[in-house]
């Protein structure tokens with residue numbers, strides 16, 4: 123039976139050293155990296171025939187919409203669920219992302235992605251999750267107050283920005299994101315663009331722009347443009363950074379002039 | 382005075398909506414999830430969410446939506462909650478609109494609604510009732526709620542415990558002979574710390590159970606483990622045998638990827654080779670491809686298993702969209718084309734898609750009353766893990782809606798329950814005992830020695846469940862499946878973990894989940910075995926008709942050491958009396 127050769131960079135816990143372990147996995151048609159990892163879990167024996175612990179990794183949706191399975195595959199960051207074996211050179215190397223603390227093997231702690239969303243207030247502040255306009259009662263009229271009107275053109279732009287799966291690939295690929303720099307990264311800046319375009323979100327634009335000023339803010343972007351190439355959802359991240367950058371500059375100048 | 386906490390387990394659409402309702406009432410919430418909630422299973426939904434706003438003046442109304450929900454469920458759904466849900470739906474859509482969800486728009490800039498055929502038991506949908514955001518509706522709805530919850534988190538009302546696995550509830554039976562829930566025990570997935578969290582109400586919203594079928598269209602987190610744990614602690618589990626199967630999915634080694642029924646709605650055709658020539662079996666048997674999902678499943682099953690005409694003698698058939706104009710593929714079937722290109726490396730414009738039916742949605746779940754309380758006071762359930770809204774089958778676009786509505790309702794009830802609970806009664810010992818018990822289970826599993834691997838056992842379970850407990854069910858096969866499950870339970874005692882460590886040991890967690898899955902599959906299989914009729918998604922060729930006299934009843938399972946005890950309960954038929962219709966078998 124044809125075999126797949128996989129080399130995995132492992133680490134037992136955050137304090138342990140990392141090491142490489144090689145595996146050979148029976149190949150089946152249409153396989154992706156996740157199914158190779160599933161095979162290893164069923165039979166945790168390395169390429170030298172020695173029993174080992176199952177490799178630890180994360181996955182959930184398996185359709186590239188949850189971001190869980192992001193790792194570095196053959197040197198490039200991507201999703202293990204959409205990485206087809208036939209499209210990869212062997213031996214296939216799998217490594218955890220480097221810009222996030224390793225938990226174990228291929229699992230990393232990505233809480234900073236979600237902290238950034240908090241920092242930039244990536245939400246529409248609504249009055250409450252109650253209905254407005256119509257009535258709550260069974261059998262009553264049926265005319266709740268809708269949200270703002272949006273053109274299809276605008277909707278398409280915003281929808282595409284809203285498809286970010288918080289995978290962290292853009293941070294992994296960015297030279298400005300590293301141990302020494304607190305740069306917030308493209309994903310959060312893109313969220314600012316999304317919410318600042320929204321007719322209601324726009325009313326709270328300033329607080330989001332404020333959050334992108336100063337340390338780790340948008341000024342730290344070095345314009346390497348790696349983010350946009352790494353993004354699995356093809357989000358126009360460099361456009362987002364440019365648009366938000368202009369807004370921040372305008373806001374900062376306005377603030378300076380006391381406007 | 383500090384208000385006691387309310388715990389929500391699971392942060393999909395249902396859990397997040399519950400969190401919002403509790404936080405808005407001013408109560409502190411702790412939200413538990415195995416993954417950051419933004420990665421929950423709800424992201425997978427593509428099709429859309431229903432609401433009878435009658436935006437195109439076709440004569441639709443919440444009343445009609447309600448009637449179709451009940452008929453689609455073959456009259457098995459209790460009628461109170463589905464009715465409330467359908468009437469609340471328009472408001473729910475505008476709520477998401479206010480939260481910023483980018484629904485598709487009409488040329489005038491209002492939300493657009495489309496017709497979704499899907500599982501409609503009466504054939505093609507009559508009304509434009511489904512709101513959608515490109516092909517990422519579930520993702521967009523989930524994000525909207527995730528963002529609102531993050532706002533409460535920033536305000537300090539919500540505390541998240543992401544990366545924690547729920548293990549059990551903590552029951553207090555020292556009060557007047559009546560159980561009441563006092564909190565949960567959970568385990569951290571990295572440190573493996575097992576800890577008790579006191580609460581005055583617990584909402585379980587842990588999603589579906591696709592993983593018990595080995596592979597399904599669901600997220601791999603949808604394993605039913607949490608619901609099963611609560612069932613084993615005494616909560617009733619209802620209508621477990623009702624599993625919706627999606628007719629057209631791409632079988633992968635890791636999962637079955639759904640190909641939306643829109644593919645058939647837009648003109649996709651199913652075929653296999655017969656005598657060397659393409660044979661469009663749905664067109665011959667049912668005059669077309671736009672027929673209800675169940676019928677498609679049964680027809681495919683017949684082609685494959687009775688006629689042996691699956692592709693290369695295997696268990697797939699062709700779904701062909703290669704003849705459709707590029708404009709339709711780009712505008713209406715973008716998600717389908719993307720799924721094929723990304724996950725099969727084949728171009729559906731050129732070659733037909735190879736598909737097979739796969740487990741998709743569980744209509745059954747934890748039994749809850751009309752306020753979403755389970756049979757254990759203080760434990761609530763909402764979302765795919767409750768059983769209330771669909772009956773024997775589900776209308777496409779109603780699941781997301783039921784999760785959101787159920788979450789609202791459960792949040793409100795949890796607050797009422799917590800407010801009414803006498804305080805200061807819980808004996809601290811119940812918390813330490815709860816932790817000790819769960820910790821003991823971990824140790825016991827690590828100490829097992831034998832030569833079974835839990836992942837291999839799971840694969841075997843999945844193969845049996847998929848073959849005998851999905852599209853077509855026979856009593857002898859169901860009996861054998863139940864015996865198999867019991868055999869697997871015995872083999873579980875002989876597993877030997879290849880990882881015995883105490884840091885991020887996923888094998889240990891999986892062994893625990895598999896134990897719970899095995900308990901739950903018995904509920905599904907025995908429920909199906911005892912229900913000698915065909916209704917909705919449950920189809921027995923030996924009993925092809927619906928039998929209202931004997932089975933217009935909710936199945937209620939309670940856990941016993943000797944297996945599930947099954948009872949029946951009358952269905953609430955307050956608004957619509959069942960009409961008899963010729964069953965749709967083939």
Ligand SMILES: Cc1cc2nc3c(=O)[nH]c(=O)nc-3n(C[C@H](O)[C@H](O)[C@H](O)COP(=O)(O)OP(=O)(O)OC[C@H]3O[C@@H](n4cnc5c(N)ncnc54)[C@H](O)[C@@H]3O)c2cc1C
Pocket residue numbers: 390391392393394395396413414415416418421422423424425426427428429430519545546547548586587588589598599600602603606607639741742763764765766777778779780781782784
């Ligand atoms: C491919 C696909 C397409 C679909 N399309 C549609 C559609 O178009 N329209 C529609 O109406 N419905 C659709 N559905 C159904 C719908 O998406 C689901 O029923 C719904 O999203 C379930 O939401 P939920 O909140 O119940 O659970 P989920 O979103 O699955 O969330 C479950 C949560 O529970 C947590 N959890 C689970 N176990 C534990 C544990 N032990 N401890 C701690 N946390 C735990 C998870 O981390 C997660 O946060 C589709 C489903 C699939 C699979």
Ligand code: SF4
Pocket residue numbers: 285286287288289290291292293308309312352353354355356357359
């Ligand atoms: S912007 Fe793209 S690369 Fe960055 S986190 Fe979002 S989906 Fe991933």
Ligand code: FES
Pocket residue numbers: 180181182183184185186187188189190191192201202203204
């Ligand atoms: S598992 Fe969700 S993106 Fe890969």
